[in-house]
Amino acid sequence: MSLDRRTLIKGAAVASLLPALGAAPFRSARAQAANTIRIGVLNDQSGLYRDLSGPGSTQAVRLAVQESGIAQRGVTVEVVQADHQNRPDVGSTVVRQWIDRDGIDVVVDVPTSSVALAVNTLVRERNKVYLNSGAATSDLTGSACSPNTIHWTYDTWMLAQSTGGAMVRAGGKSWFFITADYAFGHALERDTSNFVRSQGGEILGAVRTPFPGTTDFSSFLQQAQRSRAQVIGLANAGGDTINSIKQASEFRITRGGRTKLAGLLVFVTDVHALGLEVAQGLVLSETFYWDLNDKTRALTQRLGAMPGGVRPSMVQAGCYASVLHYMKAVGDMGVAAAKASGIEAVTRMKAMPTSDDAFGEGTIRADGRKLHPCYLFEVKQPSESSGAWDYYKLLGTTDAANAFRPITDGACTMPRA
Amino acid sequence: MIETILFELELALPQVVLGLVNGAFYALLSLGLAIIFGMLNVINFSHGAQFMMGAFVAWMLLNWLGIGYWGALVLAPLLVGAFGIVIEKTMISRLYKLDHLYGLLLTFGCALVIEGVFRNEFGSSGLRYATPPEFKLLDLEFGDFFLPGYRVWVVMVALVTCLGTWLVIEKTKIGSYLRAATEKPQLVQAFGINVPRMMTLTYGAGVALAAFAGVLAAPIYSVHPGMGANFIITVFAVVVIGGMGSILGAVVTGFMLGLVQGVTDVFWSEASATVVFVIMAIVLLTRPAGLFGRA
Numbered sequence: 001m002s003l004d005r006r007t008l009i010k011g012a013a014v015a016s017l018l019p020a021l022g023a024a025p026f027r028s029a030r031a032q033a034a035n036t037i038r039i040g041v042l043n044d045q046s047g048l049y050r051d052l053s054g055p056g057s058t059q060a061v062r063l064a065v066q067e068s069g070i071a072q073r074g075v076t077v078e079v080v081q082a083d084h085q086n087r088p089d090v091g092s093t094v095v096r097q098w099i100d101r102d103g104i105d106v107v108v109d110v111p112t113s114s115v116a117l118a119v120n121t122l123v124r125e126r127n128k129v130y131l132n133s134g135a136a137t138s139d140l141t142g143s144a145c146s147p148n149t150i151h152w153t154y155d156t157w158m159l160a161q162s163t164g165g166a167m168v169r170a171g172g173k174s175w176f177f178i179t180a181d182y183a184f185g186h187a188l189e190r191d192t193s194n195f196v197r198s199q200g201g202e203i204l205g206a207v208r209t210p211f212p213g214t215t216d217f218s219s220f221l222q223q224a225q226r227s228r229a230q231v232i233g234l235a236n237a238g239g240d241t242i243n244s245i246k247q248a249s250e251f252r253i254t255r256g257g258r259t260k261l262a263g264l265l266v267f268v269t270d271v272h273a274l275g276l277e278v279a280q281g282l283v284l285s286e287t288f289y290w291d292l293n294d295k296t297r298a299l300t301q302r303l304g305a306m307p308g309g310v311r312p313s314m315v316q317a318g319c320y321a322s323v324l325h326y327m328k329a330v331g332d333m334g335v336a337a338a339k340a341s342g343i344e345a346v347t348r349m350k351a352m353p354t355s356d357d358a359f360g361e362g363t364i365r366a367d368g369r370k371l372h373p374c375y376l377f378e379v380k381q382p383s384e385s386s387g388a389w390d391y392y393k394l395l396g397t398t399d400a401a402n403a404f405r406p407i408t409d410g411a412c413t414m415p416r417a
Numbered sequence: 418m419i420e421t422i423l424f425e426l427e428l429a430l431p432q433v434v435l436g437l438v439n440g441a442f443y444a445l446l447s448l449g450l451a452i453i454f455g456m457l458n459v460i461n462f463s464h465g466a467q468f469m470m471g472a473f474v475a476w477m478l479l480n481w482l483g484i485g486y487w488g489a490l491v492l493a494p495l496l497v498g499a500f501g502i503v504i505e506k507t508m509i510s511r512l513y514k515l516d517h518l519y520g521l522l523l524t525f526g527c528a529l530v531i532e533g534v535f536r537n538e539f540g541s542s543g544l545r546y547a548t549p550p551e552f553k554l555l556d557l558e559f560g561d562f563f564l565p566g567y568r569v570w571v572v573m574v575a576l577v578t579c580l581g582t583w584l585v586i587e588k589t590k591i592g593s594y595l596r597a598a599t600e601k602p603q604l605v606q607a608f609g610i611n612v613p614r615m616m617t618l619t620y621g622a623g624v625a626l627a628a629f630a631g632v633l634a635a636p637i638y639s640v641h642p643g644m645g646a647n648f649i650i651t652v653f654a655v656v657v658i659g660g661m662g663s664i665l666g667a668v669v670t671g672f673m674l675g676l677v678q679g680v681t682d683v684f685w686s687e688a689s690a691t692v693v694f695v696i697m698a699i700v701l702l703t704r705p706a707g708l709f710g711r712a
Contacts, residue, residue, distance in 0.1 A: 210690035308540025
């Protein structure tokens with residue numbers, strides 16, 4: 001056989017590098033027009049977070065640009081997108097090229113907390129703007145807070161308090177975590193553990209699952225069940241959550257009613273993929289639901305058909321709302337000033353109250369935390385659902401003032417450049 | 418002391434069973450890869466995409482044509498296998514004379530295109546494929562541990578398929594042609610056997626095996642475009658550990674690594690994705706031809 005092992009390994013190495021090359025961002029002509037704002041939407045365009053962010057986020061950003069009316073003021077806006085494949089190295093490379101070569105002013109979305117933390121640092125170093133919607137780690141407004149970053153949609157502390165709080169109130173005092181082994185999972189596990197302990201509960205253990213690439217959660221679920229915890233907390237997201245919940249149902253982990261499953265971060269797209277048959281009864285927290293009120297329904301209508309045939313997720317809604325607000329700040333302070341300093345642009349955004357169809361009225365705190373209400377939902381039974389994408393019923397609302405971690409608890413010492 | 422060991426054993430036993438289920442998929446996929454590699458000398462990087470296609474075809478048959486699981490188990494491999502034959506005829510067969518890297522790059526490119534098309538069409542979150550209710554009869558329960566009947570079925574089917582394939586290759590006339598053509602294609606062709614057609618059919622059969630595994634996987638994992646990519650890198654490690662082109666090596670190593678991973682899940686879950694590659698590195702250092710390969 002003439003093909004030797006060395007060739008195979010070389011080939012495999014080449015093959016594993018190819019997707020990284022494919023991620024090279026769209027290169028815009030470097031016209032240095034002073035009245036052009038360039039926005040880069042960076043997220044997962046090919047993996048497990050694609051449906052909840054992906055090209056749908058870009059679509060939402062484009063709508064925000066259009067509705068902001070900034071074009072009528074003679075400002076041109078270019079929107080480009082790239083795939084970070086949930087890898088911090090790929091994400092950093094893209095953002096570095098975007099800023100240094102393509103003159104990008106604003107980076108939007110960036111789900112996957114490990115990538116988000118890397119982008120957070122890069123954007124601060126280069127004094128641009130980072131509007132985060134997709135990443136959850138509360139460190140972005142805590143130990144890693146930055147004057148160039150706004151954390152818009154949700155975070156791990158909010159999820160821990162809302163979903164975790166509902167589980168504890170329902171009697172779930174002992175917890176076991178199945179945690180995606182990266183920054184997001186760790187932050188969500190940490191914030192939820194702290195919350196559960198503060199309510200007098202106890203943590204019996206945790207397993208860390210490799211990310212990305214874990215498809216079989218059955219043995220982790222088995223370990224969780226053996227811990228005899230009352231609540232199995234899923235500190236993961238997207239495809240990982242879907243597979244965990246699906247396999248928990250297959251292995252009848254919750255049979256007998258002794259153990260409950262807590263999906264700490266469940267998106268509407270996950271519920272759609274699971275189907276109501278499997279997902280019914282799940283309690284989850286979101287800050288946006290397409291069918292929440294007339295304004296969210298109108299926004300969903302305006303967004304039109306989303307890629308993959310999904311309804312907009314809260315992450316995509318956050319991309320819309322944050323860019324809309326940024327455009328207001330640009331209109332207010334002028335393009336030149338907004339482009340000159342990311343810190344100034346973000347400071348201006350913080351000084352202005354926010355208002356949009358996705359999250360209603362709100363404010364942005366000094367540490368970069370966007371404040372709005374958080375909703376606790378329960379997934380409907382199949383018989384309660386009136387049709388496609390009618391998935392949630394509202395259990396409760398935490399108001400904007402209490403939904404997020406108090407600024408004093410976040411250990412954010414804002415570096416002033 | 419003994420109590421601790423017993424407790425650990427009790428903890429490990431279900432993991433062994435669960436590991437076997439994953440091992441079944443590794444074995445089925447690496448079997449197809451080994452056959453294709455043995456005959457065509459092509460490293461079929463689109464194997465994962467073809468596995469995914471099997472699962473999607475099962476979903477389409479059910480939702481578009483009303484054909485259930487059992488029908489899909491037969492039809493999906495045939496359809497995807499036919500697709501594989503078209504790919505081989507139109508593209509791969511042109512590359513046999515070139516360096517192997519070209520075949521690898523071509524099939525890798527095919528995989529990216531196929532996955533991209535499915536992603537655009539169906540999104541990335543995945544589709545539901547319910548477990549057929551008849552498997553409830555096989556459900557097993559020992560105390561706390563519940564083993565769904567469907568997983569028992571997967572292990573059994575994988576074992577039978579692997580054994581059957583091995584028998585066909587080792588014990589039948591067609592198998593002997595195949596093995597002969599692998600060693601000396603020109604000589605076998607001189608005896609009047611149509612080697613190019615055999616290569617085409619072998620590729621089709623390997624692809625059909627991947628699709629078959631895909632149908633088996635559909636009720637367990639969510640059916641999504643990336644489901645094959647998640648498996649394929651591990652499966653390549655399995656093939657390297659087992660020995661390139663060794664059928665027995667692929668099967669035994671597949672099940673064995675499933676077990677190792679299952680046990681790692683308990684004792685050091687963070688490493689469960691890495692352990693396969695650590696073993697691969699050790700095998701490469703100590704037995705460069707693989708556990709079952711001939712140097």
